[in-house]
Amino acid sequence: MLASPLHLEIGAGAVEGVPQLLHDRYISTTGSVLVAVGPSTGAEIWERLEPALPGATFHAVHEASLAAATELQAALGERGYDAVVAIGGGKTLDVAKYAATRAGIPMIAVATNLAHDGICSPVASLEHAHGKGSFGVAMPLSVVVDLDYVRAAPTPLVSGGVGDVVSNLSAIEDWLLAGAERGEPVDGLALAFARTAAEAVIGRTDSVRDEAFLVVLAEALVLSGMAMAAAGTSRPCSGACHEILHAIDQLFPGTAGHGELAGLGAAFATYLRDQEDRFEQVVTCLTRHELPCLPGEIGLTEEQFVSAVLAAPETRPDRYTILEHLAMDEDRARERVAGFVAAVHRVRSTVPTPADRPLG
Numbered sequence: 001m002l003a004s005p006l007h008l009e010i011g012a013g014a015v016e017g018v019p020q021l022l023h024d025r026y027i028s029t030t031g032s033v034l035v036a037v038g039p040s041t042g043a044e045i046w047e048r049l050e051p052a053l054p055g056a057t058f059h060a061v062h063e064a065s066l067a068a069a070t071e072l073q074a075a076l077g078e079r080g081y082d083a084v085v086a087i088g089g090g091k092t093l094d095v096a097k098y099a100a101t102r103a104g105i106p107m108i109a110v111a112t113n114l115a116h117d118g119i120c121s122p123v124a125s126l127e128h129a130h131g132k133g134s135f136g137v138a139m140p141l142s143v144v145v146d147l148d149y150v151r152a153a154p155t156p157l158v159s160g161g162v163g164d165v166v167s168n169l170s171a172i173e174d175w176l177l178a179g180a181e182r183g184e185p186v187d188g189l190a191l192a193f194a195r196t197a198a199e200a201v202i203g204r205t206d207s208v209r210d211e212a213f214l215v216v217l218a219e220a221l222v223l224s225g226m227a228m229a230a231a232g233t234s235r236p237c238s239g240a241c242h243e244i245l246h247a248i249d250q251l252f253p254g255t256a257g258h259g260e261l262a263g264l265g266a267a268f269a270t271y272l273r274d275q276e277d278r279f280e281q282v283v284t285c286l287t288r289h290e291l292p293c294l295p296g297e298i299g300l301t302e303e304q305f306v307s308a309v310l311a312a313p314e315t316r317p318d319r320y321t322i323l324e325h326l327a328m329d330e331d332r333a334r335e336r337v338a339g340f341v342a343a344v345h346r347v348r349s350t351v352p353t354p355a356d357r358p359l360g
Helices: 014-024 042-052 066-076 090-103 147-152 156-182 188-202 211-231 240-251 258-272 276-288 302-315 322-326 330-348
Strands: 007-011 033-037 057-060 083-088 107-111 123-128 131-136 142-146
Touching (some): 014 042, 014 142, 057 066, 066 090, 083 090, 090 123, 156 322, 188 276, 240 322, 258 322, 276 330, 302 330
């Protein structure tokens, strides 16, 4: 059996239909729901929904932490809520997924940006006293993506999703490598979801300014969540790309967003595999969407990036990827990073810069 949302809606003005969704899908016929909102547009959306949800309670989520999720869980236990409706970006959704799972009630995800695949994944990434952890959670019962709010979000909170989806291709190669080298079981259905999501996005020439692209990107992020649900692990969407991401987060926190780092990690991992055509495709896609492909574009020196590459395997000691396979020492890692930087410049010399392209 495959866990999945029972309802998905992507479109302009989609949030207006949330009260009707709760009623028509028999999630809450009384409107007794807790509405968890993020610090940006969540409160504004709540004000629009409040008249149609007289039995609802408001709860502000200020950070993506285990403490915030525990606080929300406690609030859910104060009365017999039918569901929690989470409105905001990935951080707010992760807090609500964790709290709803622990409280044993359904959760509705109302996404206001497309920064990464957390909108539908069975994983919540939360900070705690010792860093950041990934926690297994139930998937949202329903996912709503309002394109009006997505378009109004800062561009990195939308284009970041491109980097996260494209990184699926690198994660897939790592999973297949683990299967060949270590006999790790590989789930074909999970691969199909993850690959379809990435391929749907990587070759498109339109941008986050175009509604058609936003619909495909939102669908791709949902498919990525489905891939993880099918696999029972983040394997189909997380390999060396995310090991590098986590290492950068630990060593140099605050450099860039999740999706941006995932895309950069995927570009480097693809370079390590000597997959020239795929490498060119990844770099071209990231460049088209103004996402970082070089250490300097996230404020790191090549030496700092080398240190992140060397530290990356320790972030997921149970996972076998191209990094574990190559087992590079410092000199070899430095050599490959220098080669990677040069290769990115070669590819970019043939790619039109954003200023050369008309706006969507």
